[in-house]
Amino acid sequence: MSLTPTKKTPSEKVRTWTLLLIPDRDQVDVLQCIIDVGQVRIGLVAGAAVVGLTLLGLRGVSWVPGGGPGRAELVTENLMLRQQLQQIESQLDQADATMQRVQLYDAQLRDMVRDNPVRPGSGPVDEESEGLADEYLDYDEDHPGFEERDGPVSLEAEELRPAESWAEQVMVRTDAYVARLEALEPRLGLLTEDMEDLLSIQAAFPQVWPAEGTFTSGFGYRRSPINNTRKFHSGVDIAAPRGTRVVAAASGVVQMADYNSGYGRMVEIDHGYGIVTRYAHNSSVYVRKGDWVDAGQVISTIGTTGQTTGPHLHFELMIDRQQVDPLEYLPH
Amino acid sequence: MRITSCGVTDVGMKRTNNEDNYLINDELNLFVCCDGMGGHVGGEYASAIAVNTVEEVLASIDSDEQIELPDVSEPVDRSREKLRYAVRLAGKRIFEKATAEPEYKGMGTTALALMIDGSNFLIAHVGDSRGYLLREGRIEQLTEDHSLVNEKVKAGVLTAEEAKTHKLRNIITRSLGYMEEVEVDLQVRAVRRGDKFMLCSDGLSNLVSTAEIGEIMQRHGPQHASRKLVQMACERGGDDNVTVVTVRVDEL
Numbered sequence: 001m002s003l004t005p006t007k008k009t010p011s012e013k014v015r016t017w018t019l020l021l022i023p024d025r026d027q028v029d030v031l032q033c034i035i036d037v038g039q040v041r042i043g044l045v046a047g048a049a050v051v052g053l054t055l056l057g058l059r060g061v062s063w064v065p066g067g068g069p070g071r072a073e074l075v076t077e078n079l080m081l082r083q084q085l086q087q088i089e090s091q092l093d094q095a096d097a098t099m100q101r102v103q104l105y106d107a108q109l110r111d112m113v114r115d116n117p118v119r120p121g122s123g124p125v126d127e128e129s130e131g132l133a134d135e136y137l138d139y140d141e142d143h144p145g146f147e148e149r150d151g152p153v154s155l156e157a158e159e160l161r162p163a164e165s166w167a168e169q170v171m172v173r174t175d176a177y178v179a180r181l182e183a184l185e186p187r188l189g190l191l192t193e194d195m196e197d198l199l200s201i202q203a204a205f206p207q208v209w210p211a212e213g214t215f216t217s218g219f220g221y222r223r224s225p226i227n228n229t230r231k232f233h234s235g236v237d238i239a240a241p242r243g244t245r246v247v248a249a250a251s252g253v254v255q256m257a258d259y260n261s262g263y264g265r266m267v268e269i270d271h272g273y274g275i276v277t278r279y280a281h282n283s284s285v286y287v288r289k290g291d292w293v294d295a296g297q298v299i300s301t302i303g304t305t306g307q308t309t310g311p312h313l314h315f316e317l318m319i320d321r322q323q324v325d326p327l328e329y330l331p332h
Numbered sequence: 333m334r335i336t337s338c339g340v341t342d343v344g345m346k347r348t349n350n351e352d353n354y355l356i357n358d359e360l361n362l363f364v365c366c367d368g369m370g371g372h373v374g375g376e377y378a379s380a381i382a383v384n385t386v387e388e389v390l391a392s393i394d395s396d397e398q399i400e401l402p403d404v405s406e407p408v409d410r411s412r413e414k415l416r417y418a419v420r421l422a423g424k425r426i427f428e429k430a431t432a433e434p435e436y437k438g439m440g441t442t443a444l445a446l447m448i449d450g451s452n453f454l455i456a457h458v459g460d461s462r463g464y465l466l467r468e469g470r471i472e473q474l475t476e477d478h479s480l481v482n483e484k485v486k487a488g489v490l491t492a493e494e495a496k497t498h499k500l501r502n503i504i505t506r507s508l509g510y511m512e513e514v515e516v517d518l519q520v521r522a523v524r525r526g527d528k529f530m531l532c533s534d535g536l537s538n539l540v541s542t543a544e545i546g547e548i549m550q551r552h553g554p555q556h557a558s559r560k561l562v563q564m565a566c567e568r569g570g571d572d573n574v575t576v577v578t579v580r581v582d583e584l
Contacts, residue, residue, distance in 0.1 A: 104510040108369060
């Protein structure tokens with residue numbers, strides 16, 4: 001008798017074996033039988049399972065003498081419990097995937113908050129909250145993670161696993177999971193606050209052009225059109241017919257709506273975070289000090305009040321009381 | 333086969349370090365663009381691991397008997413599996429590094445790889461780095477972003493126009509490094525003489541439109557096109573690192 005693998009290449013595992021029964025004398029045929037290793041394994045597992053469950057059943061019977069649940073019921077119950085455990089494990093796997101995605105978003109949002117160089121004015125983003133940001137930047141070290149498992153557990157192993165220690169493993173995993181979620185929650189809370197700060201800072205900058213018209217003069221030194229001397233131009237000029245609508249470049253509170261000899265009828269809007277916009281030479285003004293305006297809301301019309309040579313809007317952007325070039329902040 | 337290509341990367345106008353990495357390998361006809369992220373040093377490291385691993389795997393896979401690829405008969409399917417394996421291994425290496433060493437915790441990268449193989453081109457991607465093809469004067473975006481806003485566009489919650497200016501447009505849903513096993517999107521199509529490809533990080537695609545990309549690629553050769561595109565992104569604010577790899581198939 002000899003036992004030889006039917007198929008063998010260096011890279012492949014042996015799948016089937018051929019069992020040859022060779023008689024001592026020549027006249028009888030050689031008996032050949034091909035054994036599939038997989039089938040054998042399944043057979044072994046099935047056998048072991050039957051033995052195991054039978055033992056369990058017997059134990060059950062010995063614990064509950066007379067009138068207790070029958071063996072068949074115990075076997076069914078055992079199978080059901082095993083199925084439930086399997087279900088819980090696959091749910092945990094799904095939760096794992098979700099957690100990984102959350103961590104991916106978390107990392108990216110933190111990058112966004114950290115990379116954003118905008119820190120103007122006296123808004124709520126200060127040293128203290130930056131410190132907080134640092135606090136949640138390094139995380140995780142103390143929190144239990146999952147033990148990595150070596151690939152999917154095969155059905156055979158599943159069947160052979162003792163139910164008690166298996167259930168214990170699932171419990172440990174669940175506990176670790178809950179701990180990790182609990183650790184993540186405050187981090188996400190802090191992150192949300194920082195993101196809100198970041199987004200409201202961004203919203204405080206000009207979102208829309210204050211008027212439609214011809215861009216006639218930029219920010220910086222220029223020859224004054226009034227008296228032809230070299231003068232600093234503190235904003236940008238947009239020329240348009242008298243009566244053209246002027247809108248708030250971003251949402252905010254009107255901090256001034258008044259007349260000024262140079263600027264004429266002018267409006268100033270405070271957008272928070274030290275960001276203020278100024279609209280000058282209006283013909284009519286529709287807002288009053290203290291009004292809340294949305295980005296894009298009409299606040300006045302273009303005119304020639306104050307020192308002008310023709311109807312246009314003079315638009316200024318100030319960050320911490322410093323005039324800056326609005327073109328750098330206006331949308332392209 | 334004769335291919336002309338050129339890669340350009342720039343830190344941009346706002347960032348202090350460049351987390352992008354790209355690769356051109358003329359022997360393998362392999363072009364890779366990766367946009368790293370996470371932590372102070374992690375991003376650059378993750379994208380470097382990615383480009384190096386993809387190159388290393390594709391250069392050695394045919395002589396390496398340890399690697400088992402799915403059993404496929406067609407050569408083109410084999411190439412596809414090789415590329416998939418290379419990108420997945422890169423992801424695995426980054427994941428392991430990020431898990432083992434605290435200073436690299438949370439690092440990840442996008443991956444975009446183009447391989448021209450005989451009569452086909454293969455493109456593999458994870459994340460929001462994009463591949464474009466200019467063929468017969470028409471520009472086509474080859475890859476679909478794995479990003480939060482793109483998911484919302486597909487779900488009909490957001491229009492494509494809104495997505496372009498969405499505050500969270502840079503958040504990606506798939507990346508190398510966060511998951512031990514990552515799903516890689518792969519395409520194989522026939523390549524034609526005269527095809528022009530462009531691989532880029534979102535530092536470019538956020539600031540330069542598809543139509544503009546097509547125009548520049550149509551008008552210029554790889555060297556000029558790559559430089560011109562990077563320059564355009566920088567002029568428009570350069571919010572992020574910008575990387576462009578342009579490839580032209582001169583002869584098959």
